[in-house]
Amino acid sequence: MSILAKRLSAIKPSPTIAVTTKAAELKAQGLDVIGLGAGEPDFDTPDHIKAAGKAAIDRGETKYTPPNGTPALRKAIVAKFKRENGLDYKPEQVTVGVGGKQVIFNAFLATVQEGDEVIVPAPYWVSYPDIALLFGGKPVFITCGENARFKLSPEALAAAITPKTKWVVLNSPSNPTGAAYTRDELRALADVLLKNPHVWVMTDDIYEHLTYDGFKFATLCEIEPKLMDRTLTLNGVSKAYAMTGWRMGYACGPVELIKAMNMIQSQSASHPTSITQAATVAALDGPMDFLAPRNEAFRQRRDMVVKMLNEAKGITCQTPEGAFYVYPSCAGTIGKTTPKGRKINNDTDFVEALLDEGLVAAVQGAAFGLSPYFRISYATSTQALEKACKRIQEFCAALT
Numbered sequence: 001m002s003i004l005a006k007r008l009s010a011i012k013p014s015p016t017i018a019v020t021t022k023a024a025e026l027k028a029q030g031l032d033v034i035g036l037g038a039g040e041p042d043f044d045t046p047d048h049i050k051a052a053g054k055a056a057i058d059r060g061e062t063k064y065t066p067p068n069g070t071p072a073l074r075k076a077i078v079a080k081f082k083r084e085n086g087l088d089y090k091p092e093q094v095t096v097g098v099g100g101k102q103v104i105f106n107a108f109l110a111t112v113q114e115g116d117e118v119i120v121p122a123p124y125w126v127s128y129p130d131i132a133l134l135f136g137g138k139p140v141f142i143t144c145g146e147n148a149r150f151k152l153s154p155e156a157l158a159a160a161i162t163p164k165t166k167w168v169v170l171n172s173p174s175n176p177t178g179a180a181y182t183r184d185e186l187r188a189l190a191d192v193l194l195k196n197p198h199v200w201v202m203t204d205d206i207y208e209h210l211t212y213d214g215f216k217f218a219t220l221c222e223i224e225p226k227l228m229d230r231t232l233t234l235n236g237v238s239k240a241y242a243m244t245g246w247r248m249g250y251a252c253g254p255v256e257l258i259k260a261m262n263m264i265q266s267q268s269a270s271h272p273t274s275i276t277q278a279a280t281v282a283a284l285d286g287p288m289d290f291l292a293p294r295n296e297a298f299r300q301r302r303d304m305v306v307k308m309l310n311e312a313k314g315i316t317c318q319t320p321e322g323a324f325y326v327y328p329s330c331a332g333t334i335g336k337t338t339p340k341g342r343k344i345n346n347d348t349d350f351v352e353a354l355l356d357e358g359l360v361a362a363v364q365g366a367a368f369g370l371s372p373y374f375r376i377s378y379a380t381s382t383q384a385l386e387k388a389c390k391r392i393q394e395f396c397a398a399l400t
């Protein structure tokens with residue numbers, strides 16, 4: 001008899017973390033692998049944020065805080081939503097977690113019961129379905145293909161909603177495709193949601209600040225305030241502020257849900273570290289001028305990667321609006337054979353062979369629920385990216 005709980009059989013290790021870990025291992029063994037697997041900015045945490053973390057230590061802010069964060073943090077989060085999104089929340093509507101992932105975990109633990117349906121547009125970030133599955137939920141995937149620019153249509157959403165639907169997860173700009181919803185597209189989705197008052201919405205806005213070519217980000221409740229009483233608006237500092245290792249996610253929503261999530265938090269991690277909380281206040285309240293040059297670098301890298309991938313034999317790649325990912329199709333490589341004699345039957349074979357024979361780490365589309373594609377994170381130096389794209393071109397050219 002295994003010691004392990006049955007519920008674990010429903011989930012698997014995070015594939016994005018697995019690829020990142022594998023690339024790091026291969027590098028440690030001395031292989032010249034270029035990792036494009038990790039969804040993590042290569043930029044450093046800005047100095048004023050680091051300084052706020054250090055100052056918190058020096059001031060002795062190294063003790064327990066409330067599970068929903070210090071009053072200063074809650075105030076900064078409420079102010080952020082007002083200033084940047086025009087949303088009016090009160091401090092008692094704030095919840096925080098050790099990364100956005102823990103906030104999602106707390107939300108689903110608090111609400112998802114056996115058989116509840118959670119609508120997840122595919123391709124999706126790997127952890128949404130698995131966290132729902134852990135609590136007995138049933139992910140309902142809606143395929144949003146390349147022709148739809150990987151975005152959910154109001155018709156498809158309406159068709160997927162049943163009396164058992166508990167949540168719809170929206171993520172814009174998206175991990176893994178970089179696709180972002182315009183105001184009109186959100187309006188159309190909001191109209192469907194208004195007709196289905198039993199459905200709750202989790203809107204994961206963690207890539208909010210990473211948009212290009214003048215794209216204007218909007219979040220659902222900004223477009224339709226009537227959805228405020230059943231939306232969890234989720235965000236975090238990892239991506240825009242390059243704070244992945246600090247682990248800070250936050251969300252605002254209706255008090256009943258938030259109270260339950262904070263209760264769960266009090267019985268698990270207690271709270272994100274006091275030092276991270278102080279640094280987050282500095283991030284949210286502080287200057288944002290560091291962002292424009294970083295975004296310009298991301299845009300240039302995106303354009304280079306899209307161009308070079310489209311030049312690779314058998315690969316096609318769209319230009320997305322935001323985040324730091326592209327989601328190219330490898331359909332033209334399926335059925336081919338590598339110089340070492342490996343047959344490429346699907347995108348998992350493609351990324352495995354690319355890693356072993358081309359020394360580039362990427363994540364297979366199968367992990368995100370749409371094949372045959374793969375995800376590339378361009379949050380790495382331009383030089384490394386260019387080298388990686390050349391390797392992909394050479395790898396593809398050598399397939400027969």
Ligand code: GLU
Binds near residue numbers: 014017038040127175
């Ligand atoms: N969100 C990032 C990614 O997709 C970090 C790893 C993870 O949490 O999945 O690569």
